[in-house]
Amino acid sequence: MGILLKSNAAGAVLNIAVNTILIPRYGYIGAAIATLFSNYTLAGIQFYYLNRQVGIRNIFIQSVRYFLYSLVMFIVVFLWGHIQSPGPIVTLEQIFVGGAVYCTILFIKKDPLFFEIFCLVKKYLKSRISK
Numbered sequence: 589m590g591i592l593l594k595s596n597a598a599g600a601v602l603n604i605a606v607n608t609i610l611i612p613r614y615g616y617i618g619a620a621i622a623t624l625f626s627n628y629t630l631a632g633i634q635f636y637y638l639n640r641q642v643g644i645r646n647i648f649i650q651s652v653r654y655f656l657y658s659l660v661m662f663i664v665v666f667l668w669g670h671i672q673s674p675g676p677i678v679t680l681e682q683i684f685v686g687g688a689v690y691c692t693i694l695f696i697k698k699d700p701l702f703f704e705i706f707c708l709v710k711k712y713l714k715s716r717i718s719k
């Protein structure tokens with residue numbers, strides 16, 4: 589049996605066990621807590637085995653910068669929506685501003701993945717225009 593199947597089975601059994609303990613006392617809140625607990629445990633088990641096979645820790649560490657970039661984007665988009673009345677136009681503005689902020693950060697930081705995607709899009713557009 590594969591590691592993924594074993595970890596999912598363990599997560600399901602853990603969820604049932606914790607539900608059995610928490611639901612009688614806390615009701616639907618207990619069910620939510622049990623689900624969160626079992627899912628986090630399952631994610632931890634899968635992360636452990638994936639890290640042993642692939643070395644995902646390095647990938648995770650490298651992805652922290654993208655989390656920080658998205659946090660900056662979130663703050664800008666949140667403030668943009670907070671200073672205006674909610675509506676469909678403001679939502680579209682937030683989408684545009686969020687994308688612009690994120691791409692600007694990637695451009696300023698000279699992110700290699702961003703430039704690779706940019707070059708692919710540019711190449712695709714050139715091929716479409718030249719037809």
